[in-house]
Amino acid sequence: MNDTRVGSPLDLDTPEKTYLDANELILNMGPQHPATHGVLRVILRLDGEKVLGLECVIGYLHRGVEKIAEHRTYTMFNPYVDRMDYVAAVSNGLGYCETVEKLLNIEAPPRANYIRVILTELNRIASHQLWLGTHALDIGAMTPLFYTFRDREEILKIFEKYCGARLTTHAFRIGGCQYETYEGFEKDVKKFVAFVAPKIDEYEELLTTNRIWVERTRNVGTISAKDCIALGVTGPVLRASGVKWDLRKAQPYAAYKQFQFDVPTGQNGDTYDRYLVRMAEMRQSLRIIQQAVDGIPEGPIMAKVSKVIKPAVGEIYHSIEAPKGELGYFIVSDGSTQPYRVRVRPPSFVNLQALDLMCRGQLVADVIAVIGTLDIVLGEVDR
Amino acid sequence: MADEVKTPVPPEGEGKPSAEKPPVAADAKPAAPAPQKPAAPAAEKPAAPAAAKPAAPAKPAGPVPTPWDSPLVANLKKQYGSGLEAQTYLGQNYLRVDRSTIPNILKQLRDEEQFDYCVDLTAVHYPKRERQFDVIWILYSFAKNERMRVKTEIKDGESIPSSVSIWSGTNWLEREAFDMFGIKFDGHPDMKRILLPDGWKGHPLRKDYGIIQQDQEWVQINLGIESGQ
Numbered sequence: 001m002n003d004t005r006v007g008s009p010l011d012l013d014t015p016e017k018t019y020l021d022a023n024e025l026i027l028n029m030g031p032q033h034p035a036t037h038g039v040l041r042v043i044l045r046l047d048g049e050k051v052l053g054l055e056c057v058i059g060y061l062h063r064g065v066e067k068i069a070e071h072r073t074y075t076m077f078n079p080y081v082d083r084m085d086y087v088a089a090v091s092n093g094l095g096y097c098e099t100v101e102k103l104l105n106i107e108a109p110p111r112a113n114y115i116r117v118i119l120t121e122l123n124r125i126a127s128h129q130l131w132l133g134t135h136a137l138d139i140g141a142m143t144p145l146f147y148t149f150r151d152r153e154e155i156l157k158i159f160e161k162y163c164g165a166r167l168t169t170h171a172f173r174i175g176g177c178q179y180e181t182y183e184g185f186e187k188d189v190k191k192f193v194a195f196v197a198p199k200i201d202e203y204e205e206l207l208t209t210n211r212i213w214v215e216r217t218r219n220v221g222t223i224s225a226k227d228c229i230a231l232g233v234t235g236p237v238l239r240a241s242g243v244k245w246d247l248r249k250a251q252p253y254a255a256y257k258q259f260q261f262d263v264p265t266g267q268n269g270d271t272y273d274r275y276l277v278r279m280a281e282m283r284q285s286l287r288i289i290q291q292a293v294d295g296i297p298e299g300p301i302m303a304k305v306s307k308v309i310k311p312a313v314g315e316i317y318h319s320i321e322a323p324k325g326e327l328g329y330f331i332v333s334d335g336s337t338q339p340y341r342v343r344v345r346p347p348s349f350v351n352l353q354a355l356d357l358m359c360r361g362q363l364v365a366d367v368i369a370v371i372g373t374l375d376i377v378l379g380e381v382d383r
Numbered sequence: 384m385a386d387e388v389k390t391p392v393p394p395e396g397e398g399k400p401s402a403e404k405p406p407v408a409a410d411a412k413p414a415a416p417a418p419q420k421p422a423a424p425a426a427e428k429p430a431a432p433a434a435a436k437p438a439a440p441a442k443p444a445g446p447v448p449t450p451w452d453s454p455l456v457a458n459l460k461k462q463y464g465s466g467l468e469a470q471t472y473l474g475q476n477y478l479r480v481d482r483s484t485i486p487n488i489l490k491q492l493r494d495e496e497q498f499d500y501c502v503d504l505t506a507v508h509y510p511k512r513e514r515q516f517d518v519i520w521i522l523y524s525f526a527k528n529e530r531m532r533v534k535t536e537i538k539d540g541e542s543i544p545s546s547v548s549i550w551s552g553t554n555w556l557e558r559e560a561f562d563m564f565g566i567k568f569d570g571h572p573d574m575k576r577i578l579l580p581d582g583w584k585g586h587p588l589r590k591d592y593g594i595i596q597q598d599q600e601w602v603q604i605n606l607g608i609e610s611g612q
Binding site: 058064066067102103105229230231243250251312314315316319326332341343345349352353382383 | 446448472473475499500501502503505507508519521525528530532550551552553554555556563576577578579580587588590592594
């Protein structure tokens with residue numbers, strides 16, 4: 001990264017030479033700003049409408065998840081992870097369960113892995129739908145919000161029928177799944193796939209060639225692949241910058257090895273490309289769900305796990321491709337029933353770091369677009 | 384069914400397993416009434432000394448770290464000598480290095496070994512050790528599709544060179560490590576708290592950080608009651 005100022009504190013005292021010789025303006029945005037998707041405070045340094053730099057102030061939603069983990073058993077901590085990225089709770093649970101399974105050196109049975117893939121991919125679509133609705137709303141298009149929330153409801157209904165919860169699902173257990181699929185699960189999922197495929201076209205009809213949308217997103221918040229890698233940015237943001245990297249392909253987990261799907265990428269790394277990448281990802285998720293539900297094997301859904309989980313002394317890092325990027329867990333075991341240390345590597349937290357770089361030189365209104373396109377969830381940023 | 388049992392989990396109730404164990408041995412010889420005949424399972428496993436304790440040999444079977452040999456390690460060992468320890472645990476490679484090698488070794492890993500992505504930086508607190516903190520870098524190489532961890536130990540109050548100039552993404556991660564553990568990173572552009580408010584007392588992820596004392600102090604000052612518990 002060439003600009004050494006990125007990531008350094010805002011210098012509030014010495015004004016730079018401004019475009020119109022006007023004074024620089026320090027503008028506070030948030031934490032209660034609706035377009036920040038939660039409680040994100042951004043301090044902007046402006047030259048008129050142009051952003052010279054910004055600083056994020058986070059932590060308003062900090063609940064000390066990592067500390068809580070040290071005082072719970074492995075099993076008891078499982079529901080807590082759902083509260084980090086609460087719009088993709090299933091992914092969080094999958095990451096945590098798989099990490100503990102790795103630490104125990106066990107594997108979930110194939111049927112459990114298929115159920116996990118179906119639910120995780122449904123959740124990815126739900127997460128992307130929520131992102132699309134709110135992102136479009138921020139930019140000024142209201143209709144997509146109603147469309148996406150209408151269709152997301154169908155996913156939440158499947159979750160509710162499967163495990164009784166819609167949002168913080170706690171769907172998986174260490175070693176597999178707690179619940180067998182309900183009667184008609186496969187039919188519901190197939191129906192959903194058939195239902196939502198044309199709906200995604202419908203969203204695209206509203207936006208992809210919409211002139212206002214294109215003007216507001218093209219060449220806005222551009223980030224290069226090199227900067228993405230240096231900053232550790234992952235997920236759709238990295239892929240939209242042209243890096244074809246998806247953990248489901250690079251280091252397959254659960255049952256992803258068995259499915260055929262593409263990893264969509266963009267070229268320009270701007271907001272418009274990120275939009276296209278996520279839209280394509282939803283379609284790929286549908287492909288995966290279709291294959292998984294067609295090929296779901298019979299068999300047990302729980303591996304043999306003792307009631308008291310007590311991994312051997314050691315440590316493990318495992319990560320999955322969450323809707324927002326690489327979600328990793330680093331767990332240290334001291335041989336007792338409680339983890340000695342649980343570290344969560346949240347994609348939103350790391351991706352949010354790129355906001356400063358992406359917004360420099362843009363207009364104030366574009367900051368909103370860039371926050372939206374990063375697809376952050378403050379519950380995960382602050383943990 | 385039988386393929387799930389890769390490594391038996393350290394058993395909790397020592398009394399029960401005598402009823403649980405036979406199915407494993409039964410695969411080899413279905414007709415054997417297992418507990419009374421130690422001869423049949425002996426072909427597969429080192430014979431248990433007494434039939435009453437069939438779970439005993441499972442205990443040391445837990446995974447252990449094995450040395451990690453690779454050209455990368457050999458190369459680094461040549462330069463940094465014996466202070467470097469390379470191991471693999473559950474298929475994951477890690478290096479234990481001396482604090483003095485940071486940040487040179489990190490820079491070398493990025494430039495020469497293509498570990499261009501610093502996935503995470505974190506710390507673990509071991510209050511009983513003399514060098515209380517483990518600082519851990521989790522690295523990934525896009526070119527090799529490979530992960531590794533670098534670990535170093537530091538004392539309480541000791542600082543460590545910042546790696547922001549190597550991977551700019553470690554900026555917030557180092558701030559978080561400072562916030563949660565009180566580890567200072569030299570050369571960091573903006574070393575201050577990130578998740579907790581600036582006036583916060585202590586560093587919560589240290590093992591000796593008392594949650595209850597903190598809570599009591601707060602309610603005593605703000606609510607005028609003895610304890611909120």
